Amino acid sequence: MRAWELHARPGFEALTEVTREPRPLGARDVRVRIHAVSLNYRDIVLARGAHTRARTPPVIAGSDGAGEVVEVGPSVQRLRPGDRVAGLFFPTWLDGEISAAHHASALGGAHDGMMAEEVVLDETAWIKVPSHLSYAQAATLPCAGVTAYHALFEKTRLGPGDTLLVQGTGGVAMFALQLAKAVGARVVVTSRSAAKHERARALGADHVIDYVATPAWGEAVWIWTGGVGVDMVVDVGGPGTFDQSVAALRFGGTMSLLGVLTGVRGEINTYGIFHKALRVHGIYVGSARMFESLNRAITATALEPVVDRVFTFDEVPAAYEYLAGGHHIGKVVVTI
Amino acid sequence: MRAWELHARPGFEALTEVTREPRPLGARDVRVRIHAVSLNYRDIVLARGAHTRARTPPVIAGSDGAGEVVEVGPSVQRLRPGDRVAGLFFPTWLDGEISAAHHASALGGAHDGMMAEEVVLDETAWIKVPSHLSYAQAATLPCAGVTAYHALFEKTRLGPGDTLLVQGTGGVAMFALQLAKAVGARVVVTSRSAAKHERARALGADHVIDYVATPAWGEAVWIWTGGVGVDMVVDVGGPGTFDQSVAALRFGGTMSLLGVLTGVRGEINTYGIFHKALRVHGIYVGSARMFESLNRAITATALEPVVDRVFTFDEVPAAYEYLAGGHHIGKVVVTI
Amino acid sequence: MRAWELHARPGFEALTEVTREPRPLGARDVRVRIHAVSLNYRDIVLARGAHTRARTPPVIAGSDGAGEVVEVGPSVQRLRPGDRVAGLFFPTWLDGEISAAHHASALGGAHDGMMAEEVVLDETAWIKVPSHLSYAQAATLPCAGVTAYHALFEKTRLGPGDTLLVQGTGGVAMFALQLAKAVGARVVVTSRSAAKHERARALGADHVIDYVATPAWGEAVWIWTGGVGVDMVVDVGGPGTFDQSVAALRFGGTMSLLGVLTGVRGEINTYGIFHKALRVHGIYVGSARMFESLNRAITATALEPVVDRVFTFDEVPAAYEYLAGGHHIGKVVVTI
């Protein structure tokens, strides 16, 4: 079986194509022939840092895969060969709140991931995907789709007439935009390029704003709402966007904080959280139940995940390079 | 000023047209020229029971009115003449949970209601209505619109991919259908007539079922969902529909109980609530904040409330008779 | 291995002592030497109905057992021999909401239960118990303890200064009383006997009421609260107590409906739910996470579960008879 592992080499040279023996199948296990894997910013961070935390043996890269069930263990009940499935980002997080143990189960970091021809996981770690999606589209769901669903509908619940601010046009942002429009919310998108503005509008954005031309975009958005503020921000930037997110929010509004695009620490205005009585929720993907809910939402609203570009299995390093370039709208996918 | 009061006479003869002196305006009061009043099943109950609880002096009928601000007291800040507004069903319930005191403030029961050329209430009891609605449409909001919003989005929150069951085609049911479709939910409507089925489908119903032809409609709906059950029921019937609502729900599902169309007490299966771990929420209209949220939702989704038939101010008893006949789809309105 | 099974015979003659082969141990399984089993009203219902739904082979009775780990499968990580544990009532319900599948996993009904010298279950189905509890006390937790915790702290959350009404002095009622007092709530207990009144007061009850002498006890409780009503009722009766529970509650109050002591259906006042904007939650035991939370609460507050009487393993039918007699305060337990 072919697979891409992360080895202890600098940059994307860490990505190493190898041949692995197929894993044996336990009683509750399900073997899936992977057809597509989508990339996340986390994959870039993990690849770039692979030389600093060499794992022996090396782990298979990638967390978000979709494919077809080819073999099931004797105790498996929910799935059978031929089922179209995607894997859980945290294979042990089925329902309820995240725990340290669930967190440690994430694929593609400490444990083998999805960038392989075949993957074996417990049956509970595989979720059936909506029938109208291609495998490339289905592979966008485990992290980006579930994260957006979690942010919008689990901690608080975005509803019709609410206003959402999303940052950029990455995978989570585009899912958040599409899901928000599906429930009758208004959406503002920040982005620096005219092409991305156009695409965001085509997907339903009510307002777009260039965060380079308007550094105080938070206040600009606040003004756009008539001086009320937005109900929710999906913040993918972290420290570099935090203050503007706070400026954009209404009193009692919600920030779903889920990204590190501008770093892991920085100076922020903590007074704003207190003063405006905000809720800041750290959102780290989600559970199997949230994935099932996302799928119901996608099916009911015929949502089509935004796939920016598809690479072949031979082009995995190129796919990483492309994602790192930051010119994408939606998700970057590798098909196998 | 002309108005319709409830006097101590049997049946709809209780409805009595009178002339009243205009009420003086307090510092925080707002005077509204009423243009439309919508009727609720509660108005029928109150009119029919007026002879059993004669009030001296008699109260003006009706709870749900919309109109134009014509005069404001010196301390009023939120409104000015010309504003298009509707009144709160419970004038003192601004935010948070209902209390016995809020409950006692309901219009058209113990206190003068809306079936009059002019109404004076505290400024906090008037809510600006969406600009795309006519006064007849705006008059449908205070009870039916707010109730449906409360049931779907406040206690729990109906979301994309969820399944809702609504009973009949009355005012609350049609708002619930429209709001549920606006957020990407699937909706089942129970109704006895082919014409109502057709209308429900035109408004987006995914499935309709004749509850006369299929007395075990709860189980039929459960089967339609693939043996899972619906996420939420808006139960307007009460004891006569309770058991079928329970049968239709999934484990952990929610019933919003808000009507008395089949009576105020009856034999029900309490075991089902326990066994299926259901939540049953009594929903009695809603607060000013919910009304504001409803308006945001209506504006964002360009929702058009369903007005079945409009009567003139001279035809108030005929309007009551028509509503009591039960052939309506959506709301019955009186324009002034 | 000795065990008590339910065979197809009338009444408590259904209880049959047998010898079983020990179950083989799977990779994730844990074998527990059972030291104590507590009885629930459900056990009485199951035993009495055993002749109407004969199972081949018969199942072992009882759902709530506690004991000591004696053997673990090779993949087991959380537990080791010597650990003091109790089993989950629903072995598959770990976190989140109940589902039909979790519901079907209950012990002692369709699946072998706990009335045996040894029981083998997946490691996730065993929960470590507080160290200050005896096995007899620990055996009271899986159904009664978890149910009370769920009712008071999961759906809504009883807090300091809130008022709770509990019905009777059974296992759930006594846990609810103790947990409510531990958080500074006021508690009213309904009971018919002076001895039970005295015991309830000794456990902290602020008020007791004889429901036979005062049939309108709901209104009496409402008056006792100064005409406000209680915040929560733990209703173990069902149809026969429902209306009085409604009468006792405040506007917006919560009823946790979890029992069938007066039957599974009956005439109730549905209008009250609607009129008072009540929430009625069906509470059916709870998840592993709730059990862990209960244990933290029991440890932090040094709570001692109320064990009424302990029977030996030879006296199982006598224990069922005693519980059916209804003279107990707290739980009836069998030690092995």
Next chain:
Amino acid sequence: MRAWELHARPGFEALTEVTREPRPLGARDVRVRIHAVSLNYRDIVLARGAHTRARTPPVIAGSDGAGEVVEVGPSVQRLRPGDRVAGLFFPTWLDGEISAAHHASALGGAHDGMMAEEVVLDETAWIKVPSHLSYAQAATLPCAGVTAYHALFEKTRLGPGDTLLVQGTGGVAMFALQLAKAVGARVVVTSRSAAKHERARALGADHVIDYVATPAWGEAVWIWTGGVGVDMVVDVGGPGTFDQSVAALRFGGTMSLLGVLTGVRGEINTYGIFHKALRVHGIYVGSARMFESLNRAITATALEPVVDRVFTFDEVPAAYEYLAGGHHIGKVVVTI
């Protein structure tokens, strides 16, 4: 009537004793003879900044007063002369979420406050206080008491067996400690002085930690919890304590952010919020309903607010100096 106003002078010289004409009484107004006013850190900030935002006319200082009703307007229904009351920090925030308008209504900043012999406010802005409290104790409730209640029981709900971390021994911290112990939670207190440690332990603290001797106190607390983390932190520091608060919390834990003792902005680890899936709630005092709930909790648990030192009305500047010194445990109060 004597009062202390904030005039445009540097430091606590801004505090100026004046004589004011009594305010006329509106129809819904209530006049209260103030007996005690408690100070908050906010009062120090406002006094020190008074010269930068001179108000004409100057406003009366102080936000938290308690006293006796001496006169009520003709429309007042809830109160009558002789009632013992305290004022709302935000006089217009009665229930539901905070809004910008409620926020702008705060006393002692833009509007006249409580440091006066008499205060007139709308009847809804006065809350009856528990009968076992002195006026000095009652004056500690409007900001510190309500804030602690809001943090612990409104956004999420601290329960029995949960673990809370509170910072320091100020007014909010001591209320949080006392309320947490009243519901069976475990509490850790950070403080630098042995005397404060001793007092915290006397009030029930399960663990105390010297944040000067142990700069990585967050990790130390995490270790104390057995590597699980605390369920909730009441963070009164802001940027200077944020990272340690994050380090102390469990996955999915809650930070109630409500202070600015270390500043209004600073460098923090935003990744931690995301990584641990934390919730950070900005808590800014609370509503009238929360105040009523606090009072019920205080009454039910016989809680005695911690008053550190009482000053006379002539000593107002000295009281400010004392609070600024930071040696207090609980609240500093002025009696009139």
